[in-house]
Amino acid sequence: MKHKIYVIAGVDKNFGIGKNNDLPWHFSKDMEFFKKTTIKTQDPKKKNMLVMGSTTWESIPKKYRPFKDRENAVLAWDPDYKAEGAKVFGSIDEALDSAGDDIEKIFFIGGGMVYRESVKHPKLTGIYLTHIDREYDCDTFFPEIPEKFNKKEKIGEEHEKGIKLEFLLYTI
Ligand SMILES: NC(=O)c1ccc[n+]([C@@H]2O[C@H](COP(=O)([O-])OP(=O)(O)OC[C@H]3O[C@@H](n4cnc5c(N)ncnc54)[C@H](OP(=O)(O)O)[C@@H]3O)[C@@H](O)[C@H]2O)c1
Numbered sequence: 001m002k003h004k005i006y007v008i009a010g011v012d013k014n015f016g017i018g019k020n021n022d023l024p025w026h027f028s029k030d031m032e033f034f035k036k037t038t039i040k041t042q043d044p045k046k047k048n049m050l051v052m053g054s055t056t057w058e059s060i061p062k063k064y065r066p067f068k069d070r071e072n073a074v075l076a077w078d079p080d081y082k083a084e085g086a087k088v089f090g091s092i093d094e095a096l097d098s099a100g101d102d103i104e105k106i107f108f109i110g111g112g113m114v115y116r117e118s119v120k121h122p123k124l125t126g127i128y129l130t131h132i133d134r135e136y137d138c139d140t141f142f143p144e145i146p147e148k149f150n151k152k153e154k155i156g157e158e159h160e161k162g163i164k165l166e167f168l169l170y171t172i
Contacts, residue, residue, distance in 0.1 A: 003099055007108045007118050008037060009142055010130040016138025018111055021059045024136035029158040033167055037128060038107050039069050046104040047071055051095045053114040057083050071103060075114060092117055112140040119143050126171040133164040148172050 010030050011017055018024065038048055049071040057065065057074045066072035066085035073095045074083040081088050089095040092114075099106055108118035118124065127149055129142070149170040156167035 003096075003103060003106050004125040005096070005106045005108075005121065005123050006126050006128055007115060007124065008034060008128040009110060009115060010034075010132060011142045012132050012134055012136045012138065014135055014138070015142040016136050016140070017115070017142050018140035019136070019138050021055055023059075024138055025132060025134075027130075027132070027160045027163075027165060029160045030130045030132075030165055033130060033156065033158075034109075038067070038109070041104040043104055046102055048105045048107060049073055049095075049099050049103045050107050050109050051075065051089075051092070051114070051118075052109045053111050054081060054083070056109065056111040056114070057086065059111075071099075073098070092121065096123070112142070116143045119146055126169055129168050129170065131166040131168060133166070145170055 009017055016024065038050060041048060047070055050067055051073045052075070054074055054076040072086035074086045074088050075092065075095060076088055077090060079090060087098065089098065096106060108114055119127065127145060149172060151171045153169045154166060155169050158165045
């Protein structure tokens with residue numbers, strides 16, 4: 001396999017991930033974890049690639065997109081869809097196939113529709129989940145984690161606004 005491929009998401013106690021095309025919460029410590037995890041490469045000459053749905057892309061404030069120091073890929077069925085600073089692909093496999101030797105890892109960063117398809121992808125290496133120990137009003141949810149991802153490693157824990165955040169990596 002050419003690249004390691006991960007899903008990365010923050011979920012509440014009910015696996016909620018979003019509300020009204022936005023995140024239901026703001027935790028700077030989770031943002032830092034996301035940034036560090038998705039930027040870090042073993043080879044300093046390589047970059048990681050982030051793959052997201054058009055709805056998630058549009059939900060990111062313009063000043064923060066494209067995500068810096070990473071390749072940004074946006075999925076849209078409309079072949080004329082434009083995302084400034086990102087490449088647009090019509091399918092998950094098209095995005096994966098575009099990654100050349102300059103890319104080290106690939107992260108699916110949301111939202112719900114993209115998570116539903118990517119957790120089932122046969123080449124997926126692992127799933128990073130930040131478990132937020134609260135319930136939020138959500139209209140978008142993370143899918144069931146496939147059974148084969150039965151190794152669960154706790155890679156960190158933080159507290160912010162009195163709420164526990166647990167960082168877990170699920171692998172095969
Ligand atoms: N908690 C978290 O970690 C997290 C992370 C990211 C996002 N979110 C939240 O998730 C919500 C958005 O999720 P969502 O499910 O509504 O939308 P989404 O997955 O971000 O985007 C859906 C759109 O992406 C395109 N798309 C999806 N799969 C595709 C495929 N296989 N091939 C081609 N295009 C594809 C389509 O775009 P077109 O319709 O334009 O063709 C589709 O309408 C927001 O509330 C956001 O804040 C949460």
